[in-house]
Amino acid sequence: MTFKTLIKSVGLVVFLGSLGLWVATLFLGEYRLTTQTLEELLGDETKAKEVLPYFSGVLDQTYTNKFAFIGTVKSTIKDANTGITDKYQITEAEIDALAGNSESEITFALSLTETVFAGEGEVPAFKRKIFADYGGWLDGRAFASSADLRGQIEGTVGYINADILKTRGIDKYTLKAIKVDMIKRATVGFVPDNNALLSIIIFIVGTIGALMYILPKFTDGPEGIKHNGIFHSAMKSQGWLGILTGSFLIGFYILLYWYAEYITEWTIILDPLSMRLSGNGASQWFLYGFLYTVAVLVMGIRMYTKYRHSKYQLIRTTSVMFFQTAFAFIIPEILVRMNQPYFDFKNIWPLDYDFFFSFNLKELAANGGIGVFMLGWGIALILVGVPVFTYFFGKRWYCSWVCGCGGLAETLGDPYRQLSDKSLKAWKVERILIHSVLVFAVVMTSVTLINFFTDGRMLGSLTEPVQEVYGFAIGSAFAGVIGTGFYPLMGNRMWCRFGCPLAAYLGIVQKFKSRFRITTNGGQCISCGNCSTYCEMGIDVRWYAQRGQNIIRSSCVGCGVCSQVCPRGVLKLENKEEKGRFNEPILIGNDGVKVTM
Template sequence: MKTIKNIGYILTFLGFAFFIGSIFTGTYKVTPEIYTKWIESKGVKSEYFIENTKKRIVNKELSAWELSSKIIENAKASNEYQHNQPKVDWNKIIHLKWSKTSKDFVYPLVRSSATGWFTNNTALWFLLTFGLAIIGGLLVFIPDYKLLGPAGIKNNGIFQHSATNRGIIGFITAFFFIGFYIFLYFFPNYLVNPILAVNGISKSLSGNPASQWFLYGFMYCSVMTVFAVRMFIKYRHNKYQMIRTAVVLFFQIAFAFLIPEILVAFNKPWFDFKNAWPLNYSFFFDWNINQLINSGNLGIFMFVWGVILTLVVVPVMVYFYGKRWYCSWVCGCGGLAETLGDPYRQLSNKSLFSWKVERWLIHGVLLFATIMTGLTLYVYFAEIPSWKQLFLGISVYDVQTWYGFFIGSIFSGVIGTGFYPIMGNRVWCRFGCPLAAYLGFVQRFKSRFRITTNGGQCISCGNCSTYCEQGIDVRSYAQKGQNIVRSSCVGCGICSAVCPRGVLKLENGSDTGTSRTKTNDILLGNDIDLLSMTNKHD
């Protein structure tokens, strides 16, 4: 079994090595037709740029790095040239911004000019990267069924291992995650070879060539599946964890990946039926509303469903089941946190300070999302163009761009997932997700959900607090025999699973309301001055 596991490590390593290596290899040849089409689609008006770039890149075999840098160099030179003219023609200026130029301007050309081995051998290339990594991952985890002995949670050595206790492997993993998200969000022009590996799957699902977002969706589902197998083995004695893992995996693969791709195949808008506003922050953007309304009855249904999901389904379900129904059973971010992130849940900070930071940050993001959406709807109904400056030289488009950059990309992706091995697996859900903040309000003030504690049985071992991914000090509630009613609890159920004394129980039964949040009057060591009492009795 150990040999199988070691083979698994080698295969996974090879798969990742090919994946990373491909970023630095491959040839790209821009034909005159591709070039002309690209210039037209980007609306480039500068003759200086068109002619000079043509000379430098058309019909030449270049790497993605050479091609990208030549385009950007020429764009900068062209802008300088235009600025030096007696009268600047602003139509000929190419707008350059590090966070947008590569993905919006350069990527389409690099993507369509890929040539050589990777384009001709996509199936073999898929096997060498994703195939090896997926098979390797499964070979690493499946032997645990035998190697780790009888069913039961084995977290042995978790604080000694470099990968799970912020050691060198943990930092290398974080570096890889962060790097991947930066490339994905801002520089997909260097990810064309990995994108080509999943091109065949994309074409068979939607009929379209794969984009960086298809690559991301495919990787997301694959990683979740491999780590779900690990969850099934680790928690195989625990029905709640088994069913929850299966359900969250189903929602990711079916609702966030397959159904949207199939909709596209039928010329319908890409739509994730479970993605609720404000997590789906672009739902009320003008282009999205227009696209849905112009897509016939199904599009209108999607729009109405999106509104009902946020205003009715979400709060009603939280009333009955707590926010766990979404955060731990349905949501893709929660799904990744509960599978890939499971080895890192003990890294969440339990201090009072982080609880304070959490409340300011998450509610701040909810406020930001609400203001941005309010402004978006205002300009939509007032028929004001979103690029028009409204106040202090700021347009709604600017506010949307800031939100997309700081929250949608940096916080939820780069920090939210990239920092799993450093800050635990729920960084985004705990500190940033505006939907979690909204669900949390309902859960805290108007829900049946609570974790009940049989305090008399608690031996204060602290397992529950250690493995609470949301940084809740569960033990302190258990010691007092108090219900855990916290807006941040995602109902993952791990505190209950790791408790050796069966103290904790996740419950939804009807509650009168007063008992749910009642604090028991108990004496703690700090509450009384024992010395003065002793002296009094003397």
């Protein structure tokens, strides 16, 4: 065994040990929910008064099984909401009393609620007030009959009963906001007591182990790309290791997006770092940002060693590492510490699909000058930055140099670039799918803005379900679960190629109004196929090279790897005048016989 082999073996053991410890921490916690914690999370005395009695069997009890604890908490919340709704809802009998029983014209008087909801208790008082709030518009209105009046009252009561939990229980928005924090704050024992030590062992020691494994492999021998045995690798050719890795990534994203209460130990481990950056404890999104950044940095170092002969690749890799670390991770956290909005200055709509959501617009507007600047910056990137920079440099300026999704794909995903589908069928699916997502994003944003500026008068409650569908299907499932989880299964640019609406926007500009192209010297092409094999966007580059035709595909992100793996120097990334981009194919050399199409 050589010294380098020994270093690699030790590094792999250290990395896998750290990874194993990280996973094991999920099962090392104990859980105890206190009255004070629940009251603080609810943040409302009225809610606490109603909810706390249902938690009497849970509070101050110690659980050693996470699944039992979370299951008990969820069932208790469900029971509490059911009981509170039954207690405060307006019944059918009360609706009958309000509507009366008249076949002739009837005028509704709001004072009738004093009789129907008579009494001095909290429940009658609540019903009188909430009906006045929601149904005050009925007062003094005439209806053809009691049946007509009843229809209007039923509609109003439907809204009332649906909203009872907003003021008395734990509605879905409150639950979404507090459930992860509830489990996290209830976690006690080994992990919270040793979170700083665990963070050092898992992340610092684990990173050292990963680098010990990576660096010897790519520093051995002369400079140049080494893809030896890549299609015999269990990790890189959809073998069992690749499937196992993909399954782990998919599982992680599912937990992160929809079941974050089960990974609270991982956020607790990062609390010390989060407190130093933002002054707050770590959330699942801080965890994600941290892991994302570490992956880009570690695998970026791998890119340095693999492509150390190429200045273009070195500078490009440095760029994505810088933008991810500074703009996507550190600066937004520091802004929060300064009581400013969390803002990623490099994120652009429609990739940043909630940029025009009402909560974000209101938050930016409420933060004065800095908020207005952030709003203006975001709009300027959409309307000016994208077309101008793409005109001069192609979409590579963003997709391969700045974007966080592209940064992860180019670093962590680099070992899997050869898995992209180069078939014509995949290209057809790509064009339909990615532009459909762009249309979806535009429609959703249009609906959102119309509702925002009309206070919901035009489209009513249409905005929320559209946003939820997009957030679930595109923002979470496609971009995260499929986009990254499928790296070892279908290549590293699944999201960028098939789903990213910003990539679609950039691609349209690049295709029709840009100076960027990849030129080909067809006379030198030996049809080895390296360029097509390692194109992460699934472009059959060889087909263009054989014909001496410029590559101006809208999907091309300008990573330059096709040029790097070409043994004959056939391909060259260029920014030139627009004239000649749409050149006709030729058979031999640049002055060969033209093919009539």
